[in-house]
Amino acid sequence: MERIPSHCVNECYDVKVVEIPRTVTSVEGTSFFSCSDLVSIEVNETNPSFISIDGVLMSRDMKKIIKCPDSKTSFEVPEGVEIVGYDAFKHCKNISELVFPSSTHKVENGGLDMLWGRTISIVFGGSLTFFGNQQYVDGLVIKVKSDDDKQLILQGQTESRIKESNIIVEE
Numbered sequence: 001m002e003r004i005p006s007h008c009v010n011e012c013y014d015v016k017v018v019e020i021p022r023t024v025t026s027v028e029g030t031s032f033f034s035c036s037d038l039v040s041i042e043v044n045e046t047n048p049s050f051i052s053i054d055g056v057l058m059s060r061d062m063k064k065i066i067k068c069p070d071s072k073t074s075f076e077v078p079e080g081v082e083i084v085g086y087d088a089f090k091h092c093k094n095i096s097e098l099v100f101p102s103s104t105h106k107v108e109n110g111g112l113d114m115l116w117g118r119t120i121s122i123v124f125g126g127s128l129t130f131f132g133n134q135q136y137v138d139g140l141v142i143k144v145k146s147d148d149d150k151q152l153i154l155q156g157q158t159e160s161r162i163k164e165s166n167i168i169v170e171e
Contacts, residue, residue, distance in 0.1 A: 029086035040071040084111035
């Protein structure tokens with residue numbers, strides 16, 4: 001097996017741990033869709049493409065978060081993470097706060113999707129420049145620590161759904 005396609009592990013409510021073998025080099029977005037009991041995505045230590053940090057699937061170079069398990073209650077995003085991947089935190093209904101390091105500059109479409117309209121605080125360091133389309137983000141409060149003059153681009157649906165008062169830029 002070299003690839004885990006979208007919806008491959010779909011609505012598997014009793015699955016708690018998934019292990020990705022050494023041979024898998026591609027994991028498509030929504031591969032682990034709506035697995036509410038999933039606590040950890042483990043990766044064979046010799047896998048050349050992926051790594052698991054605290055049960056969260058990441059690119060081997062640790063620059064991109066691929067998927068956080070749905071039942072995760074907290075995750076300390078490591079310094080060096082640059083991109084929140086497509087559907088990375090989709091359905092993570094138990095997380096109430098996410099703090100991203102200053103290295104994180106991009107949230108791909110769906111990266112923080114469907115957090116079910118509840119209030120969740122998301123804090124970014126000073127380099128966030130792109131926040132792609134997200135669904136059900138009405139309750140998000142986004143804090144961006146601004147240490148430079150970069151412009152935050154909210155794309156499409158996100159732009160119309162996140163109230164300006166919910167984006168706090170701190171100097």
